[in-house]
Amino acid sequence: MTTPATTQAVENPTDGPGGAADGGTDDSRELTYAESVRETLGDLMAADERVFLMGEDIGVYGGAFGVTTGLLERFGRERVRDTPISEIAIVGAGVGAALCGLRPIVELQFSDFVTCAMDQIVNQAAKIHFMLGGAAQVPLVIRAPAGSGTGAAAQHSQSLEAWFAHVPGIKVVMPATPADAMGLLRAAVADPNPVLVLEHKLLYKQKGVVSRGHHVPLGTAEVRRRGTDLTIVATSVMVGKAVAAAEELAAEGIDVTVVDPRTITPLDETTILTEVAATGKALLVQEAPRTAGFVAEIAARIAESDTFHTLKAPLVRLCGLDVPMAYAPELEKASVPQIPDIVGAARQLAKGD
Amino acid sequence: MPEVPIRMPKMSMTMEEGEFGSWMIAVGDTITKGQPVAVVMTDKVEMEVESEVEGTVTRLTAQEGDTIAVGGELGYVDSAEDEGLGDLSDLLG
Amino acid sequence: MRDLAKDPDLARQALETMWTARRFEEAVDQLFARGLMHGTMHLSIGQEASATGTCLALRPDDLITSTHRGHSHCVAKGADLTRMMAELLAKDSGYCRGRGGSMHIADVATGNLGANGIVGGGIPIAVGAALAQKITGSGKVVVSFFGDGAANEGAFHEAANLAAVWELPVVFVCENNHYGMSMAADEAFAIENISARAGAYGFPGVTVDGNDLQAVYEMVSSAAERARAGRGPTLVENVTYRWKGHSKSDKNLYRTREEIAAWQERDPITRFEDAVRKAGSLTDPDITAARKAATDAVREAIRTANAAAPAPATREVLLDAVYATEPTGVPA
Numbered sequence: 001m002t003t004p005a006t007t008q009a010v011e012n013p014t015d016g017p018g019g020a021a022d023g024g025t026d027d028s029r030e031l032t033y034a035e036s037v038r039e040t041l042g043d044l045m046a047a048d049e050r051v052f053l054m055g056e057d058i059g060v061y062g063g064a065f066g067v068t069t070g071l072l073e074r075f076g077r078e079r080v081r082d083t084p085i086s087e088i089a090i091v092g093a094g095v096g097a098a099l100c101g102l103r104p105i106v107e108l109q110f111s112d113f114v115t116c117a118m119d120q121i122v123n124q125a126a127k128i129h130f131m132l133g134g135a136a137q138v139p140l141v142i143r144a145p146a147g148s149g150t151g152a153a154a155q156h157s158q159s160l161e162a163w164f165a166h167v168p169g170i171k172v173v174m175p176a177t178p179a180d181a182m183g184l185l186r187a188a189v190a191d192p193n194p195v196l197v198l199e200h201k202l203l204y205k206q207k208g209v210v211s212r213g214h215h216v217p218l219g220t221a222e223v224r225r226r227g228t229d230l231t232i233v234a235t236s237v238m239v240g241k242a243v244a245a246a247e248e249l250a251a252e253g254i255d256v257t258v259v260d261p262r263t264i265t266p267l268d269e270t271t272i273l274t275e276v277a278a279t280g281k282a283l284l285v286q287e288a289p290r291t292a293g294f295v296a297e298i299a300a301r302i303a304e305s306d307t308f309h310t311l312k313a314p315l316v317r318l319c320g321l322d323v324p325m326a327y328a329p330e331l332e333k334a335s336v337p338q339i340p341d342i343v344g345a346a347r348q349l350a351k352g353d
Numbered sequence: 354m355p356e357v358p359i360r361m362p363k364m365s366m367t368m369e370e371g372e373f374g375s376w377m378i379a380v381g382d383t384i385t386k387g388q389p390v391a392v393v394m395t396d397k398v399e400m401e402v403e404s405e406v407e408g409t410v411t412r413l414t415a416q417e418g419d420t421i422a423v424g425g426e427l428g429y430v431d432s433a434e435d436e437g438l439g440d441l442s443d444l445l446g
Numbered sequence: 447m448r449d450l451a452k453d454p455d456l457a458r459q460a461l462e463t464m465w466t467a468r469r470f471e472e473a474v475d476q477l478f479a480r481g482l483m484h485g486t487m488h489l490s491i492g493q494e495a496s497a498t499g500t501c502l503a504l505r506p507d508d509l510i511t512s513t514h515r516g517h518s519h520c521v522a523k524g525a526d527l528t529r530m531m532a533e534l535l536a537k538d539s540g541y542c543r544g545r546g547g548s549m550h551i552a553d554v555a556t557g558n559l560g561a562n563g564i565v566g567g568g569i570p571i572a573v574g575a576a577l578a579q580k581i582t583g584s585g586k587v588v589v590s591f592f593g594d595g596a597a598n599e600g601a602f603h604e605a606a607n608l609a610a611v612w613e614l615p616v617v618f619v620c621e622n623n624h625y626g627m628s629m630a631a632d633e634a635f636a637i638e639n640i641s642a643r644a645g646a647y648g649f650p651g652v653t654v655d656g657n658d659l660q661a662v663y664e665m666v667s668s669a670a671e672r673a674r675a676g677r678g679p680t681l682v683e684n685v686t687y688r689w690k691g692h693s694k695s696d697k698n699l700y701r702t703r704e705e706i707a708a709w710q711e712r713d714p715i716t717r718f719e720d721a722v723r724k725a726g727s728l729t730d731p732d733i734t735a736a737r738k739a740a741t742d743a744v745r746e747a748i749r750t751a752n753a754a755a756p757a758p759a760t761r762e763v764l765l766d767a768v769y770a771t772e773p774t775g776v777p778a
Contacts (some may be wrong), residue, residue: 095571
């Protein structure tokens, strides 16, 4: 799927603080999302000896999705640490090491396993800075593969960003492109707060144009495509689907804006409200189940702002069904929005039926 | 020797007052630190009040059925001088 | 290994520390009873030798993680009493600026990475702190305090195992005071000594009379030495007893007055005072002076803390407190 990458190159990746410090070379290479993450992990570890990795099977095995392949050979066992199957200890040790001034990047093999480490994420990492009156910080990054489409079924396919959006003290990012995977990871490691990086599994093999050292500030949305008839706000794997849907709709004369929040918390509300106000119609798309999902928060922010008065139609949410993720491929596909679903919903919204 | 009040203690996170039940001691008794001296009712449960000081009981003012706020005075003890913290009232200006 | 009772300076330091911890808790007990402290308090009266013996065995720059019953750990590690009291009195000058309360007091400057409101929550954090010391080669040791109840939390098991396989410089100090909240340890465990669990993970565990200051000091000293030498973790189980209930809402329905009284007869502080008298290192007036110094220090802390300003309660202050803002310095 090259459209998002092309759009990315046209729009010029955002250069934030630290952008000047990055490689800055204009090498337009194509890397996969997984390769982008791998390169960035390597660059960060090479640049700062405080950065180290912990997780299950990240060393010799190279990570369940191959993201950390080669890093053990390059940096050794002290900095690329395979752990026993112990999510509480993985995250907790990350908290302790971060408290003591190191910069751990821990990996949960599937984002569904946050449940095993919830106390350390929610009650410890997210709250220590506040509870201690600012006397300490937890600069911990937690990376985890998320989402459905690989037949991994209910316990290995979830999109749980809404849970953490609801916890003050932790930040959440969902990079949708290789360039953003690079840039947001860099920003996450530079941030003194705990950051959860949710990488959709289906995106790992997606190729995109990247430039080494790219930095994307947290809390900045990206307008992937600008149109006039309606605004789609989509997260993670839905961004690419929304852009593809927009291309189809363009042929019908329906011109669609696609906004990618990139960071879930802190949310770039301004960009979203501006782009929605510009068209007066909003279609909010997420893979996660509808009820209490994150786009409900986006909907609330639109509805409670002045942007409400610009709306020409009710807000529309297109989300996963409120079901656990099934195993069978057709069941799995039917459980989450697909490109035809986005096209249909957008067409309906645009035409005012 | 200073006269020190026996107070209605806060016995749970949400308690704001208690109902006085009965005394387990009499005026003139010598009591020790930690000794149970009264029974009060709070949140429908009976609880014992323990003395925070050592000394001789001088006055018992609370009566059965009285509703007294947390921190309120129930009775008084002539407290023996000891190496403990004392009443703390002088620090709480 | 020094004999604490025989060394006049150490004996005085130990007595002052234990009495300060005791008086601090008594003061909290009284102030809470008066309605001047919010929330609840988990008092460690009766457990002073465990906290003091452990911290005396550490160097000033060694680290600890603590529990919800952490005031005595904090005192023993050298915390400022006024800042502790101010925190409990919800003042802006408290350790946590009134935002943490009793269960979240930390003094990063003296190596106390914090009390914890989650049973067992601090154990993996201590292991992470120990990992950081190993990675940086700092030579520091981390003590993880936890109770008998925590030894049944998954966090304990995962952390113990990880510390063992990575040979981390951590000393697990389990303060077995015979009760979780209301559940007796002999109902919560099918084993006799919690220290046996260390062997299950491949490192030494030892059970100690936690009310014997010298015994605690010696055992933690050896464990710290082992850790510092790169030989990995140890579990020291300090058997002790808490005189007061689990929290301020505890009606003590699960134990008898007689049991409490029996343990109060074996007060760890007066026991050490007897050892000191027997050793002849301090006189009775010295011992009384140590008690008085502790009492005066706590009273002074109350006076100062009580007079301080409360934590400001504005929306802006609260929202600003959630996220750290200084970048980590990792080249981005």
